[in-house]
Amino acid sequence: MGGSVKDVKSKAELDNITKSGEAVIIHFWATWCDASKQMDQVFSHLSTDFPKTHFLRVEAEEQPEISEAFSVSSVPYFVFLKDGKTVDTLEGADPSSLANKVAKVAGSAKPGEPAAPASLGMAAGPTVLETVKEFTKENGSSQQANQVQPGLSDALKNRLQQLIGSHPVMLFMKGNAEAPKCGFSRKVVDILKGENVKFGTFDILSDIEVREGLKLFSNWPTFPQLYCKGELLGGCDIVIAMHECGELNEVFRDHGIDTIVSNEAKVSGSENGKGGIAQSTGLSMTLTSRLESLVNSSPVMLFMKGKPTEPKCGFSGKVVEILQEEKAKFETFDILTDEEVRQGLKVYSNWSSYPQLYIKGELIGGSDIVLEMQKSGELKKILIEKGIVQKETMEDRLKSLITSSPVMLFMKGTPDAPRCGFSSKVVNALKEEGVSFESFDILSDEEVRQGLKVFSNWPTFPQLYYKGELIGGCDIIMELRDNGELKSTLSE
Numbered sequence: 001m002g003g004s005v006k007d008v009k010s011k012a013e014l015d016n017i018t019k020s021g022e023a024v025i026i027h028f029w030a031t032w033c034d035a036s037k038q039m040d041q042v043f044s045h046l047s048t049d050f051p052k053t054h055f056l057r058v059e060a061e062e063q064p065e066i067s068e069a070f071s072v073s074s075v076p077y078f079v080f081l082k083d084g085k086t087v088d089t090l091e092g093a094d095p096s097s098l099a100n101k102v103a104k105v106a107g108s109a110k111p112g113e114p115a116a117p118a119s120l121g122m123a124a125g126p127t128v129l130e131t132v133k134e135f136t137k138e139n140g141s142s143q144q145a146n147q148v149q150p151g152l153s154d155a156l157k158n159r160l161q162q163l164i165g166s167h168p169v170m171l172f173m174k175g176n177a178e179a180p181k182c183g184f185s186r187k188v189v190d191i192l193k194g195e196n197v198k199f200g201t202f203d204i205l206s207d208i209e210v211r212e213g214l215k216l217f218s219n220w221p222t223f224p225q226l227y228c229k230g231e232l233l234g235g236c237d238i239v240i241a242m243h244e245c246g247e248l249n250e251v252f253r254d255h256g257i258d259t260i261v262s263n264e265a266k267v268s269g270s271e272n273g274k275g276g277i278a279q280s281t282g283l284s285m286t287l288t289s290r291l292e293s294l295v296n297s298s299p300v301m302l303f304m305k306g307k308p309t310e311p312k313c314g315f316s317g318k319v320v321e322i323l324q325e326e327k328a329k330f331e332t333f334d335i336l337t338d339e340e341v342r343q344g345l346k347v348y349s350n351w352s353s354y355p356q357l358y359i360k361g362e363l364i365g366g367s368d369i370v371l372e373m374q375k376s377g378e379l380k381k382i383l384i385e386k387g388i389v390q391k392e393t394m395e396d397r398l399k400s401l402i403t404s405s406p407v408m409l410f411m412k413g414t415p416d417a418p419r420c421g422f423s424s425k426v427v428n429a430l431k432e433e434g435v436s437f438e439s440f441d442i443l444s445d446e447e448v449r450q451g452l453k454v455f456s457n458w459p460t461f462p463q464l465y466y467k468g469e470l471i472g473g474c475d476i477i478m479e480l481r482d483n484g485e486l487k488s489t490l491s492e
Helices: 011-018 034-049 064-069 095-106 117-122 126-139 154-164 183-194 208-218 236-245 247-254 285-295 314-325 339-349 367-376 378-385 394-402 421-432 446-456 474-482
Strands: 005-007 024-029 054-059 077-082 085-091 169-173 200-203 225-228 231-234 300-304 331-334 356-359 362-365 407-411 438-441 463-466 469-472
Touching (some): 011 024, 011 054, 011 064, 024 034, 034 054, 034 095, 064 314, 077 095, 085 095, 154 208, 183 362, 236 247, 285 300, 300 314, 362 367, 394 407, 407 421, 421 474
Parallel strands (some): 300 331, 407 438
Antiparallel strands (some): 077 085, 169 225, 225 231, 300 356, 356 362
């Protein structure tokens, strides 16, 4: 070993290393992911501080067999093994957690002592400490930076105001104008170029403090955000609507925004459904036409490795899973079966990796972006707005929640921390009987709380369901338990 990172090229090579039973840490990364590259610096320094541990690097998309074995669906992703078994994992760019977990697997860290940048020396040497400090300074990924504070400091307000006012037209986006990292940001960039206006951009992926702060400052929860002379115009949908009706041009004119007359500013295809793809892509007209046809062949189109029933990489599998969870009908194209499409689409979309998801001909993005959009609810919103899926009614939502587990308990609080005595009694009864169950905290969602009373015609909580059927509340559950009928009732 001796403190170095080894690139693993096959599953057999990995198996040969892990069967030794020694501590092994794997970093799954991708060439297109800046966070992976930055975390790899920390990873490399840690390998020096823990020379008796195997530090392995796996390029996730190039080694699908290994990625699938460890259920990798995003990068950076770390897997910690001991005695050939997975003992821990870490998803995302969190150098402090990485150092702490490495130290625990290597057997050198004291339990319960987090390896935060300020005290990382307890888990790692001075070299990695400096690397983590530099990383968190540049990327805002310290524990403090990742926490969204309830309010904005005067210093952050001033910084946001300065950024917003740094250009007459200012776009806060994912990526930059030359390399947008989401389809919505790309669309706004294309529109601004089509309007022939000079504009500045800020990549919100590069600064978590600005990203979260601007949501509060503008009272606008998503990105991109477009500002004109310090005033928020809106996000992608609003900008598109304003552009299509001519209002955007009027706003720029009224605010004295100068236009530029340049062929470079005009993006060919912004009005012909090609998502802002320039004619100078170098692709033949035949291939361009074919790609355009494929992209628009289904309202929701996924270009992936493999097919939905047999994904050939974890990233593709994750997007398939997300679309299925959203109940969206979609078609796919296996880019491994056609090298011309595989390489051509990278140029056509200006997006260098796969999978690529398109909705109504517009590029949404890859695995990380789709996952983030699902978590924020933005994906569901787009699918509803585009008419792909119908808006879920309260009745549909309640049915979905009730049937989400064979035994489902709607309670106050959680099983580990009940918020009322009746809920606590039911939880204890189920645990005593060895019944596996899921729960929903009705205190966290007033709409569900009130809706379920009407839906079930049962005015109080807790409420216990088995296979979608209401069993009853606390008194009924206690009676079933006392009569020795609870477990049998929940296993029929």
